[in-house]
Amino acid sequence: MTSSTLDHTVLPPEQPLDGLLALLTGADAPSATLTGPDGEQLLLPPEVFEVLREVVAAMARGQAVTIAPVHQRLTTQEGAELLGVSRPTFVKLLEDGEIPYERPGRHRRVLLSDVLSYRDRRSLQAREALDRMVEIADQSGMYEQTATSKRTR
Structure with missing residues (x-):
C-alpha cells in the first residue's frame, strides 16, 4: 500500500482470526514484540499495537479494513x-x-x-x-x- 492511496481495502482472511484476536486482546501493548523472518525482535510502539489490535478485531468480525494517513x-x-x-x-x-x-x-x-x-x-x-x-x-x-x-x- 502506498501512502498516497485511500482506497486500498483489505478483505478479512477466510481462516478464523479468533486465536490472533485472543492473543492481541490479552497482550499488554507496552511489551508486545514483532519477530522478523530472521528472528530479530522489535518492540512495537503502543500506537502501532493498538492499530493492529483494531484491524484484527474488525477482520475477525468479517469487516474489510482500509487504512489511510490522516494528512491525506x-x-x-x-x-x-x-x-x-x-x-x-x-x-x-x-x-x-x-x-x-x-x-x-x-x-x-x-x-x-x-x-x-x-x-x-x-x-x-x-x-x-x-x-x-x-x-x-x-x-x-x-x-x-x-x-x-x-x-x-
Whole structure:
C-alpha cells in the first residue's frame, strides 16, 4: 500500500482470526514484540499495537479494513464517498464553509482529517438531537401513550 492511496481495502482472511484476536486482546501493548523472518525482535510502539489490535478485531468480525494517513488530501469524490453523500452535496458543504478546502489548480482538495472531523461533529450533533427528542417524548408522556395504544388494539 502506498501512502498516497485511500482506497486500498483489505478483505478479512477466510481462516478464523479468533486465536490472533485472543492473543492481541490479552497482550499488554507496552511489551508486545514483532519477530522478523530472521528472528530479530522489535518492540512495537503502543500506537502501532493498538492499530493492529483494531484491524484484527474488525477482520475477525468479517469487516474489510482500509487504512489511510490522516494528512491525506482527497478529491471531492473521495470525500463524498467517505461521508456517504453525493459529490454535489459534498461540494455544497465545502462552499458553505462546513469543511475547509484548498484549490491548488482547477480542482478542490480536502484533508482527510478535516472530513473526519466534520463527520465526528455531525455524528455528535445527531446524537444530541436524538437525546433531546427522547427527552421531549419522555417529558410529554409519549412513551406511555404508545404502550397504552398497543395494548388496546
